[in-house]
Amino acid sequence: MSVLKAESLTKKVTSPEGMLTIVDEVSLDIGAGESVAIIGASGAGKSTLLALLAGLDTPTSGRVTLAGADLTALDEDGRARLRAERVGFVFQSFHLVPSLTALENVMLPLELAGRGDARAGARETLARVGLAQRTGHYPRQLSGGEQQRVALARAFVTRPAVLFADEPTGNLDTHTGEKIISLLFELNATTHTTLVLVTHDRAVAARCARQVIMDSGKLA
């Protein structure tokens, strides 16, 4: 059953050289529980496609359906509500809120989705990523690997329908990166979440059930 579907998705932007097409008529259908890697060279349009699929950006034309909802028909706040309920994110630069502790960062999506007992849920998820002892630490007090584990906990804590990961190991050394990817796939397996992962690392992409290659805004 399809959980994420893109139909003729196109994104154009204006530049001093004229109109630039970054994503060009992309159609994609991703089933529930599937893991898909979007790979391609720099500037191929991977991140823009991810932004469109997650409803972070709006397409120039085309349609995205996420968990049964037509993203293109929703307004900004409607998309935010959908993300809070059905979507998780992991970023290359971790993007934790610096003024909040690890626990508070993980509580954030639960609270934004209006779910009860955010504290207990966040504690439990942090324990699952091996950070039970670091709940009161601020991001600046954690290593890069630890920060990405907090980010993973934050992404999975709401048990999202779809998890988007944008180069999740890009800012980590190889060893730490491998551990994080293992954890990501382990959590993905146990929560049956659909995973959409953007990477240029072929080895990471190989761990996904399907790989789609982007080249000059089109799916190859």
Add this chain to the structure above:
Amino acid sequence: MVLAMRTLMREWKSGELGVLVLAITVAVAALTGVGFLVDRIGIAVDNQAGEVLAADLRLESGQAMDDQAIVEAQRRGLRVARNTGLFSVVFNGDFNQLTSLRAVSPNYPLRGKVMLSNEPFGTPQLATAMPARGEAWPDSRLAAALGASVGSQLSIGASTFKVTRILISRPDQGATFLELAPSLILNEQDLDATQLVQPGSRIRRAQLFAGERQDIAVFKKWLEANKKPAEEIEDVEDSAPQIKSAIDRSARFLSIASLVAALLCAIAVAMAARRYVHRHLDSVALLKTLGATRGFTLSVSLSQLLIIGLAAAILGSAIGFGAQAWLVKVLQGWLRGDLPPPSLAPLGVGFLTAVAVLGGCALPPLLQLSRTPALRVLRRDVGPPPPLVIFAFGPALLAIAFLIWWVVRDVRIFVAFVVGLAAFMLVVAFAGWLLVKLTTRLRGGVGVSWRYGIANLGRRRTESIVQLSAFALGIMMLLVLTVVRNDLLSDWRRSLPADTPNFFFINIPSDQPDEFAQFLEQRGAERVRVRPMVRARMTHINGRDVESISFGTPRGRGFAMRDQNITWTSELNRDNEIMAGKWFAPEDAGKPLVSVSTEYFEELKLKLGDTLQFDVAGETVTATVSSVRKVKWDSFQPNFFLIFAPGLLDGTQGTYMTAVHMDAKDPKTIGDLVRRFPSVSVFNVDDLLGQVRSVIDKALAAVQSVFLFTLMAGLVVLIAAVQASREERRFESAMLRTLGARRGTVLKGLLSEFAMLGVLSGTLAATGASIAGMYIARKVLQIPWQIDPWVWFYGLAGGGSLVCLAGWLATRSVVNQPPVLTLRGS
């Protein structure tokens, strides 16, 4: 320069240049606003120096004067005039008002001009003659209070006068500031008919002299040798410096208040400059990679700084000029007549402020920026080498010290201000730190928006404390000047017993005291005690001429040299307490004994048993100090520094006075009284307090206006801090939205941060204002102090909403950041 101009235009949109301009504009506006006002008053005082006395030389006395000096002056070819001043109630129908009357001779004034109009506060026209007999010229305030206009009939004592013109200004009306009571000019030949002048009445008579400077100098010497002891000589050299120094003191106070605003702006400039540098590290590194020298990058920054400084100084001075016009309007009715236009000198202060603030707070970080190594293009973690502490903070401290010195110009005040401000800011900052720390602990128990807001306060703790202190200072000053002041005044009024006298009557003729008391008692006054009152001047202490004794303080000298009101009685008032010696016993009647107040006793360094010699209406009276009384002066009962034993002065010609509590809502009572006893001067305490209050209100309104600049400076600091954290906030906002936060949730988070900041500032301000109120109540007014919930309400609600609004204006665009920013990196 071309590159500087071109980039300047682009930089403008980034925000921090706007903050720089805003901060310097507010600093310049605060200092020049007060500067222009002070300058105008200063020029007025200089212009009016010769007019302060309405003459070159003035001989004044509280007693009757003979014509000896006038005859001599005329013989020497000098011009002479007379001017008699006294207080009385003036009536227009049922309206009445205590007024300072001036009965003048036809050739008054000898120096300066009397300006008149046909309506209150109307266009001034020069008076060509003084009022004819039967005419009166009330000033604008009096006419307004009485509802009188040209043609009205005014009752003064036993006479009636027709208003023919409205007095706008006269030369000797108390320099630049008005006397408390409104005034009225009438012809001196009408004075007797009013029956206001009785033997012993409180009246100031003045003989005025004018002529060539040399002739005046010689005549002054003659006067000094021939004047009577009760007569005082005043000349321009004596009075002008006193007025100047009084104005200098007020001016300095206003300038110091504006200085606080300028110093807060300096903080904002430093914040904005730091952010500017931070944002330009990459472009400077790139320019250097492309071959730009350090001198080139520096000159680009310096040119921009210069343009910004110049623009802000011009804008600030223009706003300062407008603010000054506003201040003059606030002080209208208090400042006399029209002020001359200001000089250009305050503009210099404005430009100097801009240069000092920019040079001290923005130049050092810019110098640092020019030291950014080109290597940064490859390694983003490489920045300019850290500066020596002295170069980082030295110029800012120097600039601040320079500004303070420029304003105060007095070593003692400079040190007091620096130490006082530093101590105050330290206390406020510590309290702010404590509040922020306590608040951040609360975040576990609040919702996601509030937690995010409170967490931000804690994360940017230094900036939070600086903003908190700035707002707290501004709000506190405004609370003290408005709410606390009113509280204290009403508390003080409430602390007075219900039967506290509200009417004073002086100049009761010596043959009518019983009749007068009866009159009042018939109209509801209880136990009217009429006391004799006569003017006396001390001549000797223990046989030594007081002229030859040096007294430590001006007050002591005043006690010894000036006329004093004295009385005699066997009754000791409830509000008098004997501290030493014994109060008069029945057998002391007629004995040469005097009881003195503690102030008199201490200032003149007297002992019990000392003999004091007085000139009492021409008679020599010697008395021994038999007791010392502590007097509660704020009881509003008639009290005296000197009370003689009963019977001793019975034969002395004086008047009587009394103070009573009367529910005299009906103006008819006072009207009847003045018609029945025309010489009596009535002082209504409520009116007097009202007049004092209106003068204080105007003065404080000016101070409040200046403290508005402080509040504005606080807002500039907030904007600078928000600007400094703008990128962070934009990114965090985008990320929160990526995680599913709605626009409203992000906005609530931001607003909760500012609301908390405002509420904390308000808490601090209300605490400070309450402590100040408690101190004044207990130590100065000695009344019980009670907490006023309104101080807290205004502080918290005002602070919260003001900071919230400013914060929202400064960050509203942050909320609209698209979540896709998170994928593009910070």
